[in-house]
Amino acid sequence: MEAVDILRRGRDHVGVGPVLHDGACDTLGFLVPPGTADAWDVPGSACTRTDGRGLRIPAEPPAAGSGWLLPPAEDAPVTDPAVLRAALDQAARLLEAADNCR
Template sequence: MLHIDMATGSRTTATTAAPTATGPMAPDEEAAASGSPPGAEPCDVVTVPARQGLEAVDILRRGADQEAVGPVLHDGSCATVGFLVPPGTAEAWDVPGSACTQSDGRGFRIPAEPPASGSGWLLPPGDDTSVTDPAALRAALDQAARLIEAADNCR
């Protein structure tokens, strides 16, 4: 599963907790630590299996509000997809089959480059990029799960 180290902004597949800063950082220090410019938008990350995530991206991009989807990451093995969502989303995220990594205000921000070697942008951030709307993502993931189940039952 795609895990983002909120202290460094790197993606790993390890399940151990990352060390955290010993004290609060100023916004510019947080941005420098995350490799993002000052003022970049902070975010949490929702990870899902690639098949469901790719279907959800298609659903979101076909929807009336195409701005509902922000930057999307994929891991090197293409096993998972990560949607960048507003900070605090993890507190209430309960979609089965997915996980939401909380930034806890520790400075993970939308990076210009993928946060770890071997990962890549499925949908890269742009100059005016915002994060994915959590409500729209929840609905798209639910619809994607139903479509996948229906397709699998047709075999």
Template sequence: MLHLGMATGSRTTATSATTVATTATTGTTAPAEGPGTPPAPEPCDLVTVPARQGLEAVDILRRGADQEAVGPVLHDGACATLGFLVPPGTAQAWDVPGSACTRTDGRGLRIPAEPPAPGSGWLLPPASDTPVTDPAVLRAALDQAARLIEAADNCR
């Protein structure tokens, strides 16, 4: 499973050159310092799913009418899970079986240029014009992917 240094407590840190750290005392978020640091990216939550279902969902989303319906997607080093970046606050109502949504409330994970977790990588890297994935659209794609996988498994 992707672990991005996010905790439900008050101190959250993601690791990357353009990462954002949250301090426990102030709850403020500030971009990493350095020359040429890009503007702070938008905050997001992370929906994590098994890789097989996630890959099917990515295909479904990319084949749809709005091919830009899927935002940045992470994979863990073992390629066992995929993580879809979604708007902050998604975790409050996320209840899709077989998946998890990590809450950040914009206090930790932001869309960095480099993958935020050691050993992870981008399946679909972030782009300046690519928004995060809409949770309702992702939910529908994950449901459809689960049905496709179940049908394929029952054909054996």
């Protein structure tokens, strides 16, 4: 959730696309461009390869028991992987710093 906050606070929300959540918000899913999984190596996360080329993002969440934390929008079809990587890195640093202050 920290990464989502970082992305939403970013300048003009550049690169922020739809975000799915499971019912308990324990797992978030960021929609990214096809091919992202080939080079994804962020610890603590996974990038699932799909055949999503040319598919439209549905208004209803595509997985049972999930919901849109950030719904699809015309101006941000998917999340920019570089922006997502930076937000995840920053979120990890913030959480580690908070843990060290306890």
